[in-house]
Amino acid sequence: MGKVILNDIRVYAFHGCMKEEKKIGSDYVVNLEAEANMEEAAQSDELEDAVDYVTLNVIVKEEMSIRSKLLEHVAQRIINRVFKELPGVKSLEVTVAKQNPPIGGDVREVCIHLKGKR
DSSP states (O other), X not given: OEEXXXXXXXXXXXXXXXXXXXHHOEEEEEEEEXXXXXXXXXXXXXXXXXXXXXXXXXXXXXXXTSOOSOHXXXXXXXXXXXXXXXXXXXXXXXXXXXXXXXXXXXXSEEEEEEEEXX
């Protein structure tokens, strides 16, 4: 087993419960760890035997572009789609962080972290 890790995927999106968040949007950072058996890819040196990190990045960006009120909802959509499109992924961890959240304090980011397993 091994992991494909994507760190600090930066996106601009419009998630949140407040009207202002829907209009103005915010910066987000997504981190993802996909666990998979990598023995075949390590031997064959062929992309079709690997978990393609380009596909993982595309899934994150496309799911982040769909507005949600809750970050938990976005993270679960990412997990569901990865499992649907990449059968080699056995487990997945996703962290979605909203930068400078509008919560009335000096907070750099708020994060949610979800795990999924086949």
